[in-house]
Amino acid sequence: MLSVSPIFVSTAGLSGKSRQSLESFFSQYKDLNFALVSEHELADVTFIDPENFTRPERIKSFIKQLSERTIVFFSKNTVTLDNLNILHIQKPVQREALKTTLLNIQRKWFNQKRAASNTDSTPTTTHQDELSTLKKPSFISTKQKDLDSMQTEDIETIRYFPEQMFQGKVKQAIEISKNHNALVKLSHGDHQLYFIPATREVYLNLSETLLRGLCVGEWPFNLHIEENHELTSQIVQRLNAKNEYHKTKMEALLWKIALWTSKGKLSNTQALTQPVYLSKLPLFVPQQELPQTAIIASELARHPLNLLELSDQLHIPQKFIFAFFSAAEAIGVVSLTQVQGKATLTSLKPLSSKISSHSKKDLPTSSKRTISQANYLKKQVND
Structure with a gap:
């Protein structure tokens, strides 16, 4: 029998009160298998209220980022954008209309999962951890000379400041994850690192080349703490199912990043x-x-x-x-x-x-x- 995890739902343009109403709605019906998440990249479905977007072009730009995603609009008028398959629920939202739409989404999603399970008879190969080995210690700068005096200006040539670089952000994310006992996300553009406190593991969708590039510069990063502890195991399950993510231990990743940064x-x-x-x-x-x-x-x-x-x-x-x-x-x-x-x-x-x-x-x-x-x-x- 196919084991079905919840269908993850993200929202855009909905108020906090509306999100709470959705969460309550999901829990009231045993035949609905949905769960709210705050990360769009982890979601199967995104609910959007286009009337809370100030400009139409912002909606188009946002939707283009949600490729291969089921999109549901809550609006007074039917919305079509570039022939995209967008479901529509009339405002004010009626409970039966919402439930019918969700059941249709759930049925389609389940059928797709079952079809994939039946056709894929060969065992899947796991994504190899690109961070596990380096062929040679090429991170050492060939220009770095040994210190031959204790003058301040000479000491400054062999010093670096990890807290100002990617290494510092990774260490901060590990500490927050440990202290809050919460899933922590560190993101840079379309690339993310998820820190899982229970297993001391990191899921990331960065290649070794990109990771090494991040280690040698100062970049804008965004730290986000996911406080929904009940969904952590389900998020991990979803990350395991995504081929672009691979995992490593927190300390092993930080060790390697520190070497590359230094x-x-x-x-x-x-x-x-x-x-x-x-x-x-x-x-x-x-x-x-x-x-x-x-x-x-x-x-x-x-x-x-x-x-x-x-x-x-x-x-x-x-x-x-x-x-x-x-x-x-x-x-x-x-x-x-x-x-x-x-x-x-x-x-x-x-x-x-x-x-x-x-x-x-x-x-x-x-x-x-x-x-x-x-x-x-x-x-x-x-x-």
């Missing part, structure tokens, strides 16, 4: 002199995301070091260390201790060799120890 720069310059403590190993991070991730993580978990000491001790270029710290700080697995580190830049020189040129035998003894300790640390630190 480009080898540092989110907190206090870590240059204050020892950094790693409280949890980010075991979910693919190794190809950042070279020597396991070595950096296990060394910091073993004992706190400031980032300059860490770079010097492991013979790893600072920009890789900075990128790791920026991502780890974003997901909340590092903190700064109060004791000042002893290292300065007097013994450091810019490292011209790339991290990929190091093999295990080329690393200092302390680095070799961290490799052998990685498996032990995985048992000691919960992921």
Whole structure:
């Protein structure tokens, strides 16, 4: 038997009181299977009161965005726009007329779902998560040089401000979702990210290319909190049914976005002199995301070091260390201790060799120890 989820309905031009009346109407009839949502892109049906639009061209522009959508007009006169199939309910709305229209929509919608279920006998392939891997750490800026002095102007060259960028908006959305225990939507144009608190997952319809593009600029974003907790599971079901959406874990997404945003720069310059403590190993991070991730993580978990000491001790270029710290700080697995580190830049020189040129035998003894300790640390630190 075909399991039928509610038919989602959005509205435009209707007052809050009218929406409440619709919601009450849906609940009064057991043979109606409709639910109101505030997001047009999740809706199957959109109810529009054209008389509340100030200009006719605005209605046309709005309807063009609702492709392949059932549209119902509440108006005194029948409205036709560019031969679009628009249903019409005469105002003032009569209960029987509304119910008849809804039952017809529901019957057509159910038949379409049943036909699709009968014809699609092959299992559907899941949308692969484009954010799961990167072939190479191309997010690191080739122009980023190691810091060779503690002058303010030099420190500013290796610093970035995540709160002013896409990374900051994503982190804010995660925090709101957690604190409000509510579905949160982050949108940019036609692209959305839905943050689901119960599963700590994010549904998004952005390609990896677009996502990386958003990480390197300052853009206008809109945060919207969906407070209707009863519909969260149904919205998730709808997102799962949409091929253009894929999902990933919140922390994994934020880690990756922080790496791409940092480009080898540092989110907190206090870590240059204050020892950094790693409280949890980010075991979910693919190794190809950042070279020597396991070595950096296990060394910091073993004992706190400031980032300059860490770079010097492991013979790893600072920009890789900075990128790791920026991502780890974003997901909340590092903190700064109060004791000042002893290292300065007097013994450091810019490292011209790339991290990929190091093999295990080329690393200092302390680095070799961290490799052998990685498996032990995985048992000691919960992921």
